[in-house]
Amino acid sequence: MKKILILGAGIYQVPLIDTARRMGLYTIVASIPGNYPGFSHADEVAYINTTDVESVLKFAREKEIDAITTCGTDVAVATIGTVCEAMGLAGVSRSAALLCTDKAKMKKALWDAGVRTSEFVSVMSEEEACKAAERLGWPVMFKCPDSSGSRGVIRVNDVQEIPEAFRYAMQASRGGHILVERFVSGHEIGLDGVVQGDKIVLWPHDKLTRSNGLTDVPIGHVVPLELGPEEMRDIRQQACTAVRALGIDQSFFNMDIMLCEGKAYIIEIGARIGATCIPEVIGAAGGFDCYEEIVRCALGQKLELTDEVSSVAAAQLLCSDRNGVLESVDAGNVPEDARWTLDVKPGEQVRRFRVGPDRIGQVVVVDGDRAAALRKLKKAVESIHLNYTAETI
Template identity: 45%
Template sequence: MKKLMVMGAGIYQVPLIKAAREMGIYTIAVSIPGNYPGFGYADEVLHINTVDSEAVLKAAQERQIDGICTAGTDVAVMTIGRVNDALGLSGISYEAAKIACDKVLMKQAYEANGVRTAKYRKVYFNEDVNEKIKGLEYPLIVKIVDSSGSRGITRVDSPDRLQAAILNAQSFTRKDYYIVEEFIIGREFGAQAFVMDGKVQFVLPHGDYIFLGSTGVPAGHFAPYALSEEGERDCIETTEKAIRAMKLDNCAVNCDFIMRDGRTYVLEIGGRSGATCLAELVSIYYGYDYYRKIIQVALGQKPDFPTDKAVPNASKLLMSDRDGTIFSLANRNPKDSEHIVEVKFDYTVGDTVKKFHVGPNRIGHVITKGGTLAEATAALDKALEHIEIGVS
């Protein structure tokens, strides 16, 4: 029986663990202790911090694993690269993982290879930021370099707001430096992709539903995303160029883009599948289980990635507008709806939840599909109207 290590046991790793079990694979969930739902589905649980590459590698060697992977998080990607290199496994390399997990290295790779991206400066926390960012124009974005998602990221529209943004970044990072980059005004969108044996298997652009806080936070997605023929070609070419620049191979790829004047600018790219129902978006759109493909490649197999189907679909996170305790939770949608793919609650009545600021504050999600994108999004809006969430 093949053995697979899944890094993390949170809500975005559960489908990966379940898919592996269904494939007859012995599944080892690696995570710090906690009330993580993936523990209940794995064959074995290891309470190891996923950033502790030495401990994870030792456990992987002892168990003679055949593959290691994750979904929806960058936290464990460097550890995955380290294990892959040490054991000769299929998947992202340590060199590529380091680039994917440090936005400075990522930006340097883009600059060296002609990948379109925003102007930026690397700044140490003990440096004079105003001196360092001369030549950049407001609005700016202050970013930590060692985390995905929206933690430690703030849009800054004027100099008087810069220090607060830096303090916010410092509270979320393990590094002694951060990035300040120009905010590109344009249409924000994303793409999912997969690279195997040096060849990009697909690039699927998708639209993003954005929750507007101190910066935009993805709260859902939809596909297809309307691009002109020229814009789609530029998006695909830019994605492929960025993947080569980052030396990504044998892994899922999660892309954040801005479209300005018909040209794609790369915000950042991760060496794993996206969160917020993005793996599900790929599965529905192309008509296969994307989690299984990720697992197969991690095990050294060479699956096909057919792109002849195109099923429009849309998803949104369920969230609360306040901190509190759930006192009511109900899905009043018909069970036999042809357009509803999934309504999922992460919590139950009596659980405490946080006001939505970032993706992990989610309460659940809704996914719909349709014959057209308009049909899928209309079904999503209707489904959300029939979901009751009470928090006090």
């Protein structure tokens, strides 16, 4: 039986673990100890920090694994690249993984390759941040360069906001620096894809967002993206150039893109599939199981995927506007063909939504028409009534 090491045991890794087991693989999950749902789904658990490259590599060699992967998180990608390269496994290279997990290095590589991206400066102090913002022009974005899930990302409108914003972004940074980035306004979209050698398959998608008071956070996605042919060509050209500039190969990837006056600006790229129901909507629209393809990619198998879609798929997270304890759920009017799941059970705590991992469930719908799919999604979300008591966490 082949062994697959999955880094991370959070809610976004659970479907990947379940799929790998269903495909007949022996699943090993690596994560720090904690109340993570993936532990109970795997065949074996290793309590290792997924950013501890040497410990993960030593463990992977001892277990003689056949594949290593993750989904929905950037923090383990550098480790995956190192293990793949050291053990000759299929997957992203160490150099590409390191570029994709440090936004400062990523942005420089994109900029040097002529990829359209917003101007940026890497800073280590409030004084440097202020000078960078004055040069770039207000507003700007402060970003932690080595996190995911919208952690450490905040829009800064003037110099008075810099002290608090700098502390917020720096708290999420492991490397002791943050990015100050020129703010690009427009239509924000997402794009996920997979690359194997000369073949790149792209699935652009619309984002559904919600403000957390600091920035807009994705809470859902819609596939396919509906734009004119010229805009789609520009998106594809910029995306493919970006993938090659970072050296991503034998891997799924996720991009944030801003459309400004018909031009695509690449905001950032992760060398893994995106979170927030992205595998579900891509698979539902394209008629395949995206998690199966992630496993097959990690095993080095050739994928026969295309960017063709046969349906419209839309998904949205279920979120809470306060901390509390879930008491009960009333979902009597949810459309029968809507697929929805909860991450929590009655008696368990929920957190006020700020970033993606604060989700408490998800809804996925499929239809032949975009407007109908969005109406169905709205009805489903509004029909799921979560009853909980307020409580400070």
